[in-house]
Amino acid sequence: GNSVTQMEGPVTLSEEAFLTINCTYTATGYPSLFWYVQYPGEGLQLLLKATKADDKGSNKGFEATYRKETTSFHLEKGSVQVSDSAVYFCALYTGGFKTIFGAGTRLFVKA
Amino acid sequence: DTEVTQTPKHLVMGMTNKKSLKCEQHMGHRAMYWYKQKAKKPPELMFVYSYEKLSINESVPSRFSPECPNSSLLNLHLHALQPEDSALYLCASSQEGRGGANTGELFFGEGSRLTVL
Secondary structure: OOEEEEOOOOEEEEOOOOEEEOEEEEOOOOOEEEEEEEOOOOOEEEEEEEOOOOOEEEEOOEEEEOEOOOOEOOEEEOOOOHHHOEEEEEEEEOOOOOEEEOOOEEEEEEO | OOOEEEEOOEEEEOOOOEEEEEEEEOOOOOEEEEEEEOOOOOOEEEEEEEOOEEEEEOOOOOOEEEEEEEOOEEEEEEEOOOHHHOEEEEEEEEOEOHHHOEOOOOEEOOOEEEEEO
């Protein structure tokens, strides 16, 4: 079946550090891939997406590239800020209204 | 600002109460969802409505009763809940793409935090 595996958190970084959150997936067919972010006390927001192999999604300084050969969609940011502290969910969608979410990775950024 | 609005933001209810959660979107989306999220966990799908018809019920107990009065509104009626039902309830919507295909991109509300005493 379809699944998403994310690196376990929490991840603690100092401001301006480089961020990588690993995400790998298993899917039949050709999934669309997403990163959602959940700030404290809020719902999830779409951060970025990619719908086919080699697509790069980007938003707010975050990037992720859809790598079919390694079934990965790692999230990166060159310089994190305190305001990036949140929980990040990797997700895939292959149709039928069902999105498969990873377990989530909590990020803490220290000033 | 989120374009999916949920009310109330917080709800405390006893096990014998009847209450409702409400969700509204005005993006013209034709698929609407209820998710349940426990602390430090990803959202779990409960129900999906597509074009105002119930498409998916993920074997949710009957004490949760969804309703979609029109394409912009989604309700979740709650009755005789248990303390373990305490969670954040998230409403989401998604846009139908060309040919009726769902793009998979979900637009979430901020959630209703439910506490069952």
